[in-house]
Structure formats: C-alpha cells, structure tokens
Amino acid sequence: MRLFTPEAMRRADERAAERGYPTLLLMEWAGMKAARVYRALFGEAPAVVLAGKGNNGGDGLVLARHLLLEGVGVRVYAEEGQKGDALLALKALLAHGVEVRPLEEASWAEGEVLVDALFGTGLKGPLMGFYAGLVERMNASRLPILALDLPSGLPHAPQVRATATVAFGGLKTPHLFQREACGRLFLAEIGLPKDLLEDSTLPEVATLEALRPLLPRRPLTAHKGSVGRVGVLGGYRGEGLLYAGAPLLAALGAYRMGAGLVHLVLPEGHPPSPLEAVFHPVPAPSLPPLKVEALAVGMGGGPWGAAWALAALEAGLPTVLDADALTLEVAEAYRRRGLPAVLTPHAGEAARLLGTTPEAVAGDPLEAARALAERTGLTVVLKGAPTVVAEGDRLSVNPTGHPALATGGTGDVLSGAIAALLAAGLPPFEAARLGVFLHGLAGDLLAEEKGIGLLAHEVAEALPRARRLLEEGRVPMPFGVV
Ligand SMILES: NC(=O)C1=CN([C@@H]2O[C@H](COP(=O)(O)OP(=O)(O)OC[C@H]3O[C@@H](n4cnc5c(N)ncnc54)[C@H](O)[C@@H]3O)[C@@H](O)[C@H]2O)[C@H](O)CC1
Ligand SMILES: [K+]
Numbered sequence: 001m002r003l004f005t006p007e008a009m010r011r012a013d014e015r016a017a018e019r020g021y022p023t024l025l026l027m028e029w030a031g032m033k034a035a036r037v038y039r040a041l042f043g044e045a046p047a048v049v050l051a052g053k054g055n056n057g058g059d060g061l062v063l064a065r066h067l068l069l070e071g072v073g074v075r076v077y078a079e080e081g082q083k084g085d086a087l088l089a090l091k092a093l094l095a096h097g098v099e100v101r102p103l104e105e106a107s108w109a110e111g112e113v114l115v116d117a118l119f120g121t122g123l124k125g126p127l128m129g130f131y132a133g134l135v136e137r138m139n140a141s142r143l144p145i146l147a148l149d150l151p152s153g154l155p156h157a158p159q160v161r162a163t164a165t166v167a168f169g170g171l172k173t174p175h176l177f178q179r180e181a182c183g184r185l186f187l188a189e190i191g192l193p194k195d196l197l198e199d200s201t202l203p204e205v206a207t208l209e210a211l212r213p214l215l216p217r218r219p220l221t222a223h224k225g226s227v228g229r230v231g232v233l234g235g236y237r238g239e240g241l242l243y244a245g246a247p248l249l250a251a252l253g254a255y256r257m258g259a260g261l262v263h264l265v266l267p268e269g270h271p272p273s274p275l276e277a278v279f280h281p282v283p284a285p286s287l288p289p290l291k292v293e294a295l296a297v298g299m300g301g302g303p304w305g306a307a308w309a310l311a312a313l314e315a316g317l318p319t320v321l322d323a324d325a326l327t328l329e330v331a332e333a334y335r336r337r338g339l340p341a342v343l344t345p346h347a348g349e350a351a352r353l354l355g356t357t358p359e360a361v362a363g364d365p366l367e368a369a370r371a372l373a374e375r376t377g378l379t380v381v382l383k384g385a386p387t388v389v390a391e392g393d394r395l396s397v398n399p400t401g402h403p404a405l406a407t408g409g410t411g412d413v414l415s416g417a418i419a420a421l422l423a424a425g426l427p428p429f430e431a432a433r434l435g436v437f438l439h440g441l442a443g444d445l446l447a448e449e450k451g452i453g454l455l456a457h458e459v460a461e462a463l464p465r466a467r468r469l470l471e472e473g474r475v476p477m478p479f480g481v482v
Pocket of ligand 1: 009
C-alpha cells in the first residue's frame with residue numbers, strides 16, 4: 001500500500017479523469033462510504049454537515065443526501081461558489097428539498113454530530129480568520145466530529161481534532177504523521193483504478209501482505225547453527241556503568257526474534273545475562289572470533305560506541321548500528337567496506353548526523369530518513385511515531401506501534417530483533433521493515449493487555465506472539481477499511 005501526498009492523490013484523480021473515468025463517481029462513492037462509517041459510529045444521531053465550496057465540501061453534500069435517504073436528521077451549512085462535481089452534488093441534495101444555509105450561520109446543539117467537509121487535500125496554507133474561528137468552535141463544542149478525507153486545517157494548525165476520519169482513495173501523509181488529529185482512521189476505496197494507486201515512486205505503508213512473505217521459514221531440521229546467530233557488541237566500563245542493560249536487551253530481542261544463538265561481547269565485569277547467551281568479556285572494544293551471521297553494535301557503549309563499531313567492522317558482516325555507534329565516521333567506514341548496515345537513530349541522533357535540529361527531523365521524518373540514507377549510503381530506521389525505514393530511493397512507513405513503547409530499552413530490543421533477521425538471511429531493507437513491524441505489533445499487543453507502563457524486556461517476550469499473528473495472517477489493521 002502506498003502513502004500519498006495530497007499532490008500525488010490529485011495526480012491519481014487526474015489520470016483517472018484523463019482515461020475517461022467520471023470523477024463524479026469518485027465523489028459519490030466517497031460520500032456514500034463516509035455515510036456508512038457515520039452510521040456505524042453514530043447510528044441515528046442527527047448530523048450537522050459543514051461544507052466548503054471545493055470537492056471536500058462536495059463529498060459532504062453527498063454524505064448528507066445518503067444520511068437523509070436513510071432517515072437520519074441532517075442540517076447542512078455550506079460555503080457558496082460550488083463548481084464542477086461539487087455543484088452537481090449540491091443540485092442533487094437540493095432536489096431532495098434540503099435547505100442549505102450559509103456557513104456563517106453554522107450552529108449546533110447537544111446530541112448532534114459534526115461532519116467536517118470544509119477542506120481536504122486542496123488546502124493551501126494555514127486556516128485564518130473565519131475558518132480558523134470555525135474550526136476552534138468545532139473543537140470546543142465537545143461534539144463528535146467525523147472528518148472527511150482529512151481533518152480540516154491539516155497539515156497546519158489550527159486543525160479540526162476529529163473523533164474519526166475517513167480517508168478517500170488512499171492514506172495521505174498526515175493520516176500517519178498527524179494521527180492524533182484524525183482519531184479513529186478509516187480508509188475508503190472510492191473506485192480509483194488499482195494501477196493508479198500502485199505508484200512505486202511513493203513511500204510504502206508496510207502491510208501484512210507485503211511483510212508476511214519475508215518471514216524466515218523454519219524447517220523441521222533446523223538447529224541452532226542453521227537459523228541465524230547474532231553477535232552483540234556493546235557496554236562501557238569507565239566512569240560509572242551506563243546503560244548496562246542495553247546490550248542484554250538487544251540479546252533478548254535477537255533471541256525472541258528467533259536467533260539460534262547470541263554471543264555477547266561485553267566489557268569485563270559486565271553483568272552476564274540472559275542465561276542463554278554466550279559471553280565474551282573483553283578489557284576494551286575488540287572483536288573476538290565469533291561464529292555468527294550478523295551483529296548488533298553500540299548499545300550501552302557510551303564513549304566506547306564508535307570503537308565497538310570500528311572493531312566490529314573487521315567481521316565483514318551485516319550489522320545493526322545503534323545509539324553511541326551512530327557517527328558519520330562509522331557510517332562512512334561501513335559504506336566504504338560495502339557492508340550491509342542498518343542505522344537505527346531516533347530523531348535526536350538523526351539530527352546530530354544530519355547537522356540539524358530534532359524538531360526539523362520530527363517536522364518531516366520522511367525527508368530526514370531519505371536524506372540520512374542518501375548521506376550514508378546505508379539503510380536507515382528512523383524511530384518515531386511512526387517509524388520510517390529508508391534505503392536508496394525506497395521509503396517505508398510502519399503502521400504498527402503504540403505510545404506505550406516510549407520507554408527505556410525498547411530501541412535496544414529492536415536492534416537485536418533486526419540483527420536476528422539479518423542473521424537469518426534477509427537483506428537490510430527487508431530485515432528493517434519486518435523487525436520494525438513486529439516490534440510495533442508486540443507493543444500493540446502488550447499495550448492492549450497492560451496499558452502504559454510496559455518494560456522493554458516484555459516487548460521482547462511478546463515478539464514471538466507478534467510473529468505468529470503475522471505468520472497466520474491475523475494482524476489487525478491499524479485502520480478500518482470500508
Ligand atoms: N481522493 C480522491 O481521489 C478524491 C477526492 N475528493 C475530495 O476532493 C478533495 C479535494 O478537493 P479540492 O476541490 O481540490 O480541494 P478542497 O475541497 O480541499 O479545498 C479547496 C477550496 O479551499 C480553498 N482554500 C484553499 N486553501 C485555503 C485556505 N488556507 N483558507 C481558505 N480557503 C482555502 C480553495 O480556494 C478552494 O476553494 C479531497 O480532499 C477529497 O475530499 C473527490 O471528492 C473525489 C476524488
Ligand atoms: K475535511
């Protein structure tokens with residue numbers, strides 16, 4: 001599945017029109033499907049439709065007609081000046097004898113549901129004046145709001161804070177990156193030809209269908225040396241012992257993602273855990289002989305982070321570079337050796353590597369991940385909500401994951417999990433997408449059971465369940481499809 005920018009969606013629309021597809025049909029399906037979602041969420045509750053003069057407003061006028069036909073009370077306030085399909089939608093509604101009042105008179109009462117059909121993908125710049133005021137009044141009303149296509153105002157502020165949003169045709173960037181404003185998310189298929197939705201120049205939204213075939217198969221004859229062994233190099237022994245748990249959590253992540261054996265290379269005196277690992281205490285960052293197929297490097301390394309990474313380079317293996325191993329010098333060394341390496345920065349680390357601010361990275365994570373992949377020539381996992389995976393000109397946005405994952409050590413578990421998939425033979429882009437998806441799903445499963453307050457080792461423990469759900473094709477979609 002692809003992630004659209006408003007421009008890309010408009011392009012798909014235009015190409016359908018060029019082929020002779022009547023765009024009024026798209027609007028009819030959009031309004032009809034949105035009315036279906038409305039009924040499922042709000043039943044018989046009366047609607048107040050607030051419609052702009054563009055096609056987003058047109059969708060709202062179609063929805064109003066469908067609700068009316070189903071016997072739901074509807075009051076419509078619309079801006080003047082409809083053209084094209086939106087004008088036809090207005091005429092169809094008026095033919096039913098509905099009174100359409102000026103938007104300036106919009107008011108509502110307890111028990112009603114607001115339908116936000118003010119602006120969709122055609123919005124240019126932030127809302128001001130009357131529209132900003134209207135959106136603020138809608139949000140202050142405390143009534144449920146169903147947003148059509150996009151909560152009006154997105155991607156800027158102010159914006160409608162919707163109870164639910166129905167995306168038409170495809171998900172657009174704000175649906176995943178400004179999720180909070182969207183409430184419950186639904187994706188409505190509106191009849192666009194499928195090939196127009198499969199534009200390979202657009203980022204991917206990672207789905208069950210795309211990731212399931214990547215899961216490494218485990219034959220009956222498997223043994224611990226045949227399913228992928230991982231080496232974890234990290235930890236620091238100097239002034240204080242920082243993040244002593246980090247490499248141990250990476251080892252857990254690797255084991256729970258199916259590694260046959262995990263070797264832990266740690267500073268002498270480091271607590272040895274988990275019991276299942278093979279320990280290699282060393283006085284300073286170095287690479288003992290290891291029989292492994294992939295490495296995870298840097299966790300808890302502190303001032304030793306880059307030294308661990310440069311020592312690990314000699315193994316010539318696929319490697320996950322995390323935390324303190326994330327420097328431009330290290331990335332350049334891996335690129336020059338032509339080694340498949342996966343960098344796993346959060347926004348702060350990515351900003352440091354790109355020479356910008358964490359706010360700039362958080363403001364456009366797709367672009368930041370792409371730029372970092374270009375700058376380093378490596379695979380980048382930019383951790384966030386949502387996490388973005390970038391390699392060359394490929395971008396993948398991960399739809400799983402829960403705010404409960406925002407806790408110490410979950411990133412270390414992720415690095416170990418990706419290393420296990422590299423060790424099992426997956427190429428870096430595939431290992432990263434699959435690891436990120438399952439790690440997020442493990443968080444979703446746990447958060448549903450326990451709520452906020454997860455521990456990173458519990459996320460590792462939930463990885464096998466996430467993997468099984470994916471294997472069986474039973475991963476719940478993070479959005480409804482109508
Ligand atoms: N996905 C699809 O294939 C389909 C989507 N549909 C819907 O159409 C809208 C996009 O419609 P468009 O007419 O291009 O734009 P809008 O309705 O979002 O708004 C245009 C309207 O707004 C004015 N405007 C722009 N910026 C501002 C601003 N900052 N302040 C005030 N006014 C502004 C502009 O002048 C226009 O008048 C899409 O989201 C879907 O909902 C189709 O229905 C079917 C196919
Ligand atoms: K809208």
